[in-house]
Amino acid sequence: MQIKSVELIEIKMPLVHFFETSFGRTYERRIILTRVADENGGAGWGEVTCGETPSYNEEWTDAAWVTIEKILAPAIIGMEITSASRVWGLMKKIRGNRMAKAALETAVWDLEAKNLDVPLWKHLGGVNKEIICGVSIGIQDSVEQLFEKIETELNAGYQRIKIKIAPHWDYEIIKQVRKKFGSKILLMGDANSAYTLDDIALFKRMDKFKLMMFEQPLAHDDIFDHAKLQREIATPICLDESIHSLPDARKAIKIGACKIINVKLGRVGGHKQAKRISNYCHARKIPIWCGGMLESGIGRAHNIAMSTLKGFTLPGDVSASKRYWHEDIIEPAIEITEHGTIIAPEKAGIGFDVKRNRIDNLTVRKTAIK
Ligand code: OSB
Ligand code: MG
Secondary structure, X not given: OEXXXXXXXXXXXEEEXXXXXXXXXXXXXXXXXXXXXXXXXXXXXXEEOOEOOOOOOOOEHHHHHHHHHHHHHHHHOOOEOXXXXXXXXXXXXXXXXXHHHHHHHHHHHHHHHHHHOOXXXXXXXXXXXXXEEEEEEOOOOOHHHHHHHHHHHXXXXXXXXXXXXXXXXXXXXXXXXXXXXXXXXXXXXXXXXXXXXXXXXXXXXXXXXXXXOEEOOOOOOOOHHHHHHHHHOOOOEEEOOOOOXXXXXXXXXXXXXXXXXXXXXXXXXXXXXXXXXXXXXXXXXXXXXXXXXXXXXXXXXXXXXXHOOOOEOOOEOOOOHHHOOOOOOEEOOOOOOOOOEEEOOOOOEOOOEEOHHHHHHHEEEEEEEO
């Protein structure tokens, strides 16, 4: 196959409810979609999963746009691509920018699966047709609002609840959630790097809440201090921001910086890299799960496909379209079963139809690179 063109489409879509983490509030998403086409007119879709500002990591919407337009798309256009698994190699000389790379790489996987007329998840070698789902609940204005959200999600069937934590929203909040919902619900806290080693005593005190894990408590670029914290506490540490690659995962596991990894498809650079991490962690019995970046249906569909890989043994942040959007850009919208799972689709490629009209209505800019 030869990639003939890459289309970039930026859409703007308001979230149903704002999402707050330790680094700020998001009310509206600016998302870049990628559409790659081959010489026969076949096409595949991808999504850049970065935020609107470089707060979660260094990548952000405006920067990803020029990086793909000027550097990444030209590196793959016109190349003879024998397999989607070769796309990563074509971009190897370009450092970083993994979310931008993943938006192209995952689109080629979709295209290839469509050309072969197989569902993407099967094409990737996925084994679990039904994936287990949790939700990520942002920091709220009040504990009552948090209770209400947790209640709604538990009633919907989600298997685990992740709440965002930060220095003003941690010990007391978790205590109250445990008191209200009991010790049986699977509960975890994601700090998005809001703490330092000065907080070891606090984390030790929070051990008694028996959380499934603390996600990324310390700096986004650290593994050394996380290893120190993990030696001091019983609750498993899960790394998110710190893990960009298989070598990062290998080192973090080796030094004891984490016992669990949150794999985000964009953050690690696409399906090939996610699969390598999945294989590595599965062989070492390190549980992994699929993280989310408030994706549109296209990114979400790719997350579902990734979550079917054998290493993904814990509930991920992969949840229904309606938690984020009044109307998603794919059809049908992503829904969960009453026991909190998503069934991987049987249709070819990402397995959902892309709603071109909806995308056109949301588009703020687009360009085609040939
Ligand atoms: O740390 O997992 C995170 C959203 C944006 C940036 C970082 C994170 C998140 C989430 C939301 O937790 C996951 C989702 O529901 O998509
Ligand atoms: Mg996280």
